[in-house]
Amino acid sequence: MNPHQAKVSVVVIGYDDAAHVADAVRSALAQGPAVREVVAVDDCSTDGSGALLDALAEGEPRLKVIHRTVNSGGCGSPRNDGIDAASAPYLMFLDSDDVLPPGAVDALLRSAEEHDVQVAAGLCVRRELPSGREVPWERALYTRPTLISRPSRRPRLTHDTLCVNKLYRTDFLREHGIRFPEGRYPYEDFVFTARMLAASPRIVLIPETVYIWHVRRSADRLSISLDRADVGNWRARTEANQAAYEILLNAGEKQLARAVHAKFLDHELRMYTRELELRTPEYRSAWWDLTRAYLSTFDAADFTVNPAAPGRLVARVILACPTPTDLPRLKELAARPARLLPPYTRDGEGTPVWSAELPQVTLEHFLGRAAHLLPAAVDAELRPRARGTRLRLRLHELYGRMAEAGPTSLDVEFVHREEGRVGLSRTAALVADRYGDSWSAQTPVDLSALGAGVWDLRLTLRFRDGTSREVSAHALGGPGLLRRSAIPDLRHGVLLVQPYRTHAGALGLRTASGWRGMTEVVSRRLRRLLH
Known part of the structure; x- marks a missing residue:
C-alpha cells in the first residue's frame, strides 16, 4: 500500500x-x-x-x-x-x-x-x-x-x-444496501452485522x-449496553437478535442463523440471568415472560446440540417453569466459569434432574461428559484474622463424576481486578471428606503481601489424569463471613479487608492499606450513602 x-x-x-x-x-x-x-x-x-x-x-x-x-x-x-x-x-x-x-x-x-x-x-x-x-x-x-x-x-x-x-x-x-436500522433502535450493530454477513463477503x-x-460505568448517561436496569433494554436485545437471525436465515445462511441463537444462549442469556436477583419482582416477572416467549421460537436443535452448555441449561429451566424460579442456582450456573450448586437430584429411575420440582429438565448428559468440562461447584470462605488469614475451599460431588475423575488439588490465585496482576499464588491439596460427597482444601492468604485493591479469586481444579478445569468459587454468606475488618499489619500499620460476593455469586476481596486508605474507603462509603 x-x-x-x-x-x-x-x-x-x-x-x-x-x-x-x-x-x-x-x-x-x-x-x-x-x-x-x-x-x-x-x-x-x-x-x-x-x-x-x-x-x-x-x-x-x-x-x-x-x-x-x-x-x-x-x-x-x-x-x-x-x-x-x-x-x-x-x-x-x-x-x-x-x-x-x-x-x-x-x-x-x-x-x-x-x-x-x-x-x-x-x-x-x-x-x-x-x-x-x-x-x-x-x-x-x-x-x-x-x-x-x-x-x-x-x-x-x-x-x-x-x-x-x-x-x-x-x-x-x-x-x-447494508445499512443500519433508522431512528431509535438499540443494538443496531446486531442488524448491520447480520446484513453484512448475509452478503457473504471475503x-x-x-x-x-x-x-x-x-x-464509563459512572457516566451520567450510560451507554445502551450498560443501561440494563429497564426491561425494555432486554426486549430490544431479543428483538435485535431475532432480526439478525431472520436476516441470515432468509439469506440461506442457516448455519450462521443458528450461530446467532447459540451466541444468545451463551452470552446474552447468561449475562442478564446473573443480574436477575438485583432487579425488582416486577422486572423479573416481565423479563421471564419475554425470555420464555423468545426462547419458544428457537428450534429444538438449538438446545440439543451441546446440551451440557450452561446457557442451554438455563434456557431449558426457564422454558420449563412459567414463573421465575431457582434464581440463586441459575445465577451461579450463568457465571463464568459456570457453577452448578447442590442439590443434585435424581428422579425415580435414577436419572439426574435439575430439581424435584422440575424433573423434566434432565441432566443425564453430565454422565457422559468429561469431568473437566462439567460445571463444578466450589464453595469459598475467607475469614480475615490478625494472626493469620486462611482461605477454605470445598468442592462438591456431581453425580459421581468428581469421584470418578479424582480431584487432587486447587491452584489458587488472587488477581488484581484493574491491573490484571497476580498478587498471590498457591496450590492447595484436596482431601476427601468423611462421607465422600465433597473435598476440602485450605491455604494461608498473606493479606499484607496483597496490599490495596480489588481482587478476584481464580481457581484451577486438577484431576489425577492430568486434566484441569478453571472454576470460580461460590462465596459462602452468613453472619460474620462477609464483613469489613481492620487487621493490624506491620508493613502498612493497618489493613481494611472485606470479602464480598460479586453479582455472579463469586468470592471477591477488597483491601485498603494504611490509615489513609481506610479514610478513603470510609469517605467513598459516606458519599454513596449521601447520594
Whole structure:
C-alpha cells in the first residue's frame, strides 16, 4: 500500500458528547495520510458539540461536519448519513466517546488490499475508565491473521456484533444496501452485522488492536449496553437478535442463523440471568415472560446440540417453569466459569434432574461428559484474622463424576481486578471428606503481601489424569463471613479487608492499606450513602 494514498473515510457519530468527541476525531485524523476524510455526524446535540466540531474543521481540511436537524434517538441514522457522505473507497465507524489506537487504519487497510477483501476486522479492547483496565472483545477470533472466503466457514463471526472494529469497502456496503436500522433502535450493530454477513463477503481478521471501546460505568448517561436496569433494554436485545437471525436465515445462511441463537444462549442469556436477583419482582416477572416467549421460537436443535452448555441449561429451566424460579442456582450456573450448586437430584429411575420440582429438565448428559468440562461447584470462605488469614475451599460431588475423575488439588490465585496482576499464588491439596460427597482444601492468604485493591479469586481444579478445569468459587454468606475488618499489619500499620460476593455469586476481596486508605474507603462509603 502506498502510504500517501488516502483511501479511508472514518465516520464519527456523536450526541451531546462535547467532553469526548474532539478526542475521537483527533484519534481518527492522527491515523495519517491513509485517512482521506473524517466525517463527523452531530446528531442534533444541545451541549455545543456541533460548534466544537465546526471549530475543529476550520483548521483541518480533512474534517467534514454534518449537522442533523432532528435527533434520531439512536446510532443508526447518523451512521447511515456517514455512509452516504463517504467519498473514500473504504470506511470505518467510530463513536464519539471512543478512540482509534495509532496504526489502526494502516493495519486494516494493508490487510484489506493485500487479500482483496470486502471487510477487514481487528481486535477491539474494552478499556474500563478511570482504571484503564483493558479486556479484549472476542479475543478467540483475533489470535492470528486469518482469511475467510465466506462467513459460513467461521460461524463464530456472529459473536462479534461490533461494527466499529472493521474496515468496509464502501461500494460493497452500497451495492448490497447494508445499512443500519433508522431512528431509535438499540443494538443496531446486531442488524448491520447480520446484513453484512448475509452478503457473504471475503473477510480478513488481524490480531492487531484497532479500536478502543471506552467503558464509563459512572457516566451520567450510560451507554445502551450498560443501561440494563429497564426491561425494555432486554426486549430490544431479543428483538435485535431475532432480526439478525431472520436476516441470515432468509439469506440461506442457516448455519450462521443458528450461530446467532447459540451466541444468545451463551452470552446474552447468561449475562442478564446473573443480574436477575438485583432487579425488582416486577422486572423479573416481565423479563421471564419475554425470555420464555423468545426462547419458544428457537428450534429444538438449538438446545440439543451441546446440551451440557450452561446457557442451554438455563434456557431449558426457564422454558420449563412459567414463573421465575431457582434464581440463586441459575445465577451461579450463568457465571463464568459456570457453577452448578447442590442439590443434585435424581428422579425415580435414577436419572439426574435439575430439581424435584422440575424433573423434566434432565441432566443425564453430565454422565457422559468429561469431568473437566462439567460445571463444578466450589464453595469459598475467607475469614480475615490478625494472626493469620486462611482461605477454605470445598468442592462438591456431581453425580459421581468428581469421584470418578479424582480431584487432587486447587491452584489458587488472587488477581488484581484493574491491573490484571497476580498478587498471590498457591496450590492447595484436596482431601476427601468423611462421607465422600465433597473435598476440602485450605491455604494461608498473606493479606499484607496483597496490599490495596480489588481482587478476584481464580481457581484451577486438577484431576489425577492430568486434566484441569478453571472454576470460580461460590462465596459462602452468613453472619460474620462477609464483613469489613481492620487487621493490624506491620508493613502498612493497618489493613481494611472485606470479602464480598460479586453479582455472579463469586468470592471477591477488597483491601485498603494504611490509615489513609481506610479514610478513603470510609469517605467513598459516606458519599454513596449521601447520594
